Amino acid sequence: MPGKADVWQGTLALMILKTLEALGPLHGYGIARRIEQTSGGLLSVNYGTLYPALLKLEQEGSIAGVWGVSENHRKARFYKLTRAGRRQVENEARQWEQATAIMSRFLAPGEPS
């Protein structure tokens, strides 16, 4: 898919968690579409990494999956944040903000520090 970047390693989990926090329970397809929309079409989610990532989060207890019915009456597996997941979102979001703040200082031109 030319012109689109793959999701960076390690960021996918946070994007999934953030999406679920914002939209509530959602299926895998929905999560992928939402991430792609939020990135303004700059990112493309590889399903070969999405579903293992969902499984990993489930194994870690951050999200829980349950079968349900979608808005257009399709059977789908819905993921929702657990309490542990919510804590994790906060933690990781804070870490990311810190990290990006640091990086932006390096990237800002001419700033001596």
Place this chain on the structure above:
Amino acid sequence: MRKLRAFFARLGGTAVSRRSERDLAAELESHLQLHIDDNLRAGMSEAEARRQARIRLGGVEAVKESWRDRRGFPAVEHLLRDLLYAIRMAVRSPRFTAVAVLSLALGIGANTAIFSVTDALLLKSLPVEKPAQLVVFAGWDDAIHQWMYFFDYREFDELRRRTRSFSGMAATWAVDRAGVLAGGRVDEAQAHIGIVSANYFSMLGVTPAIGRSFSDGEAAAVVSYGYWERRFALAPDILGRTVGMNGRALTIVGVAPRRFTGDMVGQPVDLWIPVAIAPQALAHWPALAASSVRVIARLKPGVTAKQAEAEARAVYREIARENGSAAENPDRLALLPEARGISRPREHYQRPLGILTIVAGLVLLIACANAANLLLARSQARRREIAVRLALGAGRARIVRQLLMESVVLAVLAGAAGLPLARWGTSGLARLARDGPWAVDLNLAPDGRMLAYTAGLCLLTGLLFGLAPALTASGVALHSVIKGAPNGPERFRLTKLLVVAQVGLSLVLLVGAGLFVRTLRNLKSQDLGFEREHLLLVRTDAGQTGRQGTALAELYAQAVDRIGRLAGVRSASASAGHLLRPALFASLTVPGGASRKAADRIVGVDQIAPRYLETLGMRLQAGRDITDRDSASAPPVAIVNEAMARRFYGRTDVVGRRFQLDGDTPGSQFEIVGVVRDAAYSSLRDRGAMMYLPYAQNLQFLSSMCLVVRTSGEAPGIAGRIREELRAAAPGLQIRGMQWVDDAMDESLAIERMVAWIVGLFGGLALVLACLGLYGTMSYVTARRTREIGIRVSLGATPLRVSRMVLGDALALGLAGIAVGAPAALAGSRLVSGLLFGIRAADPATLAEAAALLLAVVVLAAWLPAWRAAASDATQALRCD
């Protein structure tokens, strides 16, 4: 916490979850549907919507695969799957498996057996607490160039009281005694008795298996587990029973743990008694203070052996000064490591066992080459299978791992099959060691170390012989295989290389076998310097009957006289030393001669009765034999051999010359009255300087008696009559051994025989393996060349030419192997040159013989494939494939 939870979830995923596999399929299906719905809503046609959604989702199987990897532990799962597959493969081709496993089992079994013995005798630490902290006191004896380990009990007592570097110090000694009353019977055999200070067990950190240790001066004994088993049939009421020694009853208060047999490796103790009661429990034992003991000690934590040694020397010097004894040089006192215990046989077995280890390793390498070749041939048959798997997307690493797993499974099977072989080999080695001159008695029960060694060997072996075939097999060119094209020359090159290596290694082994077998033969057939026919050696324990000095001399005279008059005896005499066993040494000086280094003043010495040289048939070069006139009152005389004459006088006509024993008062000199030819006297290898002194003139040294009897002919029943005469001459005198000199020679050659047999056996084994390998390779290569041979035949090649071509190929491989092996064999034989006798390490005859034998085997192995090739039908050959 999160990680841990995920770990358990994955563990569960590995074990169960066929259900969630279906779950994922459903989830992906719903994903697809949702996408299609979206696409339809965006206005695509039904078909286009489905197509786009499918493209976007990508390979469903790939998604599933990466999901599966996350679900469980794929590495473990793959390993298990590989293992099952490997076992299925092994079962499916039983003939291949049997051949590979058998040849490897021989190699692994041989290595394990030799490791067991090496470990027990050379490597293993004593089964005591923190063995690394243990040291043994030793003094360097310049006179005989050896470490001596004995001290007076008095010295031990002082050392123990005055030193600060040790957390414990114990005294120990050991003697053999027959006639111990145990389990209601008198033990006719020798019991090995440990004489120890009461703290011996606690210092070593050895807790009795049952009961307790004794205290000093208690009339008590601790028996070994083996003695408890042998003499008391493991009677549960062992504690409180008694053993009778020298008319004294000692109460058994404990049984040592099964693993612990004292600190002398190879000479297990049967029972231990307190050193303080030894003077009463053992006949003719000196008073406690004068008893000889070995001193072992445990270093305090943090104290080094060097520091402790410095302190011990200072203390020892003090003791020597107070006692006014200047005999021992304190600077010669040393603390030697005692972690592995003390063992006299050890030094004699070190090199032979090292050689056997190398030889067994070579056999295993040959077996590996064989197995690798078998695998190569088989991977040929599996090319299609592997190509298909590669085409389906299996990675090369994955295939290599699978193939390696197969070879490791073979190796593990071989290890399991090799263990019984190892047991058998170990007990054979143990028997050889027990029958040898040191009567080494080792505890060779299989233990964790041995199993770990075998397991490691299996793994290593599996990787070693599996790696090259696996790499080759996985590197197939897909298109050529699927087209069914014949193989390139690549595969043959590795196969041939392996055969060359096999032939080369076999040559090394065969040369070694030839050298050792010749050495054994040379040792046996050499001119001994004495007559070996009908010569009987009778070893007594005269020195332990309490007789000393004149009493012992009287026994000599009586015994020789009585036996000399027996019918069938041509001549009889006696000596203190034993033919073909290590001699005593003495240090001497020639008055007015050049001053010599201590080591150069040492010669072997034996004390002999009249007519000794005559009885042995040792030829006098000059002078006379010892006679009855050389009595205690006559001037001291000596007979020397030529080696001694040459060393000290530079010539052999030395009758009438004089010398003096070091330490004797000046002026007490020996006059040489005879010069005797050099003989293989104390060992079959050694013709060093020796002197023979009349026993009657040197009573102070006399401590043992060995009779030599020359019979006329076989003299049936002579042993019984000698026994009777000795009983009449000295009731209570024990005969420790009676053997013809041929048997004594065999006994003294135990190690040489062990090495020759084993290397010979392994050489034969290598030959068989090489033959198998070559046969397999030649038939395989020939079969693969069917088409080429068919073309040659149709172009007019005669069957003779075809078979000559195949034989020529085989001979080329054989010659290449010999060319590679010859330098290795020469280097190897230089390594063992110290163990050879009467033959040079680089012996051209041995090398030529081994090479000829190998070439004969090469021709033999190639015969059938060559004949088959010659008989091949051209049309048939061209049609195949």
